[in-house]
Amino acid sequence: MNTATETANADGNDMVPGVTGGARGIVADWSSDQVAFRSAPWGKAMMWIFLLSDTFIFSIFLIGYMTARMSNTMDWPNPSEVFALTVFGESVPLLLIAIMTFILITSSGTMAMAVKFGYEENKKVCFRLIFVTALLGASFVGMQAFEWSKLIIDEGVRPWYNPFGSPQFGAVFFMVTGFHGTHVTIGVIFLFIIANKVRKGEFDRGDPGFMTGRKGRYEMVETIGLYWHFVDLVWVFIFALFYLW
Amino acid sequence: MAEGQNHPIGIYLWVWGALFVVSALSYWVDWYGFQGAVRWTLILIFMFIKAGAIVWVFMHMKWERLSLFSAIMIPTVFIAVFIFIMALEADYTEVVRLNFFSDWQNFFTVEHHGEH
Numbered sequence: 387m388n389t390a391t392e393t394a395n396a397d398g399n400d401m402v403p404g405v406t407g408g409a410r411g412i413v414a415d416w417s418s419d420q421v422a423f424r425s426a427p428w429g430k431a432m433m434w435i436f437l438l439s440d441t442f443i444f445s446i447f448l449i450g451y452m453t454a455r456m457s458n459t460m461d462w463p464n465p466s467e468v469f470a471l472t473v474f475g476e477s478v479p480l481l482l483i484a485i486m487t488f489i490l491i492t493s494s495g496t497m498a499m500a501v502k503f504g505y506e507e508n509k510k511v512c513f514r515l516i517f518v519t520a521l522l523g524a525s526f527v528g529m530q531a532f533e534w535s536k537l538i539i540d541e542g543v544r545p546w547y548n549p550f551g552s553p554q555f556g557a558v559f560f561m562v563t564g565f566h567g568t569h570v571t572i573g574v575i576f577l578f579i580i581a582n583k584v585r586k587g588e589f590d591r592g593d594p595g596f597m598t599g600r601k602g603r604y605e606m607v608e609t610i611g612l613y614w615h616f617v618d619l620v621w622v623f624i625f626a627l628f629y630l631w
Numbered sequence: 632m633a634e635g636q637n638h639p640i641g642i643y644l645w646v647w648g649a650l651f652v653v654s655a656l657s658y659w660v661d662w663y664g665f666q667g668a669v670r671w672t673l674i675l676i677f678m679f680i681k682a683g684a685i686v687w688v689f690m691h692m693k694w695e696r697l698s699l700f701s702a703i704m705i706p707t708v709f710i711a712v713f714i715f716i717m718a719l720e721a722d723y724t725e726v727v728r729l730n731f732f733s734d735w736q737n738f739f740t741v742e743h744h745g746e747h
Contacts, residue, residue: 423698438706441710449713449717453721456725487658495643495647497689608636612690626677
């Protein structure tokens with residue numbers, strides 16, 4: 387109402403001209419189109435902020451693992467032996483885990499290039515690269531399912547028990563790899579959805595997406611790409627800290 | 632905003648190859664059978680190289696403005712504080728377990744000796 391009171395702060399001093407003060411100022415500041423991240427559209431910025439929160443979740447899991455392992459008075463099972471595969475009668479340490487690591491890195495490479503070809507509006511190559519990324523991700527989940535069933539059925543590993551040593555090993559293994567595997571699965575589903583949108587040319591025409599009036603655009607390939615690289619990033623930490631340590 | 636993150640394909644291929652090499656190296660640490668401090672140091676070095684390459688190039692942090700970089704990277708630094716606190720706590724828990732739980736039937740005897 388009164389512009390004189392609105393532009394004055396608690397001490398009665400004038401603030402920046404044209405900027406609302408007081409409680410109204412809070413509303414004005416938070417509701418107007420403020421642009422903090424000039425190089426990133428809001429979709430991408432929000433994905434980054436989500437990934438930051440996800441980083442905290444995985445950090446808490448890995449710190450919990452560290453605490454359980456450090457405070458343990460029993461022997462921690464040797465992952466190099468637990469996750470060994472027998473090939474042609476010979477035991478190869480961590481073989482499946484190594485293959486899974488290389489598959490996830492390969493999928494990260496194809497995803498990075500898919501983003502590039504997306505911005506070049508090369509529909510065909512972009513679609514193929516996202517599709518290959520999704521297939522590699524699906525094969526990763528398949529191998530993880532194989533690993534889980536091998537440990538649960540053949541070795542008798544449970545979240546509260548395992549035949550190798552400290553019982554906390556099972557709890558940490560199922561929680562950390564399970565949560566990561568869920569992330570990969572969700573990523574694969576979204577990659578297939580985005581791949582299909584690229585194939586149908588929805589980003590070329592700017593078709594509105596599911597449950598939104600916003601136009602489709604190739605920036606969405608980069609946003610889902612960020613998520614996919616993050617899944618690879620988490621695996622780097624799990625591979626180093628859980629499987630190799 | 633409109634131009635997006637479009638960079639020469641060479642840098643992606645280069646980083647991709649580097650990630651393969653470093654992953655092979657970290658697998659080799661286990662294969663070769665390094666133990667103790669050497670093993671942990673090598674694992675951590677290779678882990679941070681890989682994580683850095685992914686965030687810096689694949690996730691385009693190299694080309695983002697400092698504003699976005701700070702908003703994401705500064706909070707992650709505080710994880711190190713949490714790791715430090717929990718490492719202290721875990722160490723304490725282990726000492727307590729070794730002192731009392733492993734010999735719980737003599738728990739009161741241990742206390743008794745302490746009072747002398």
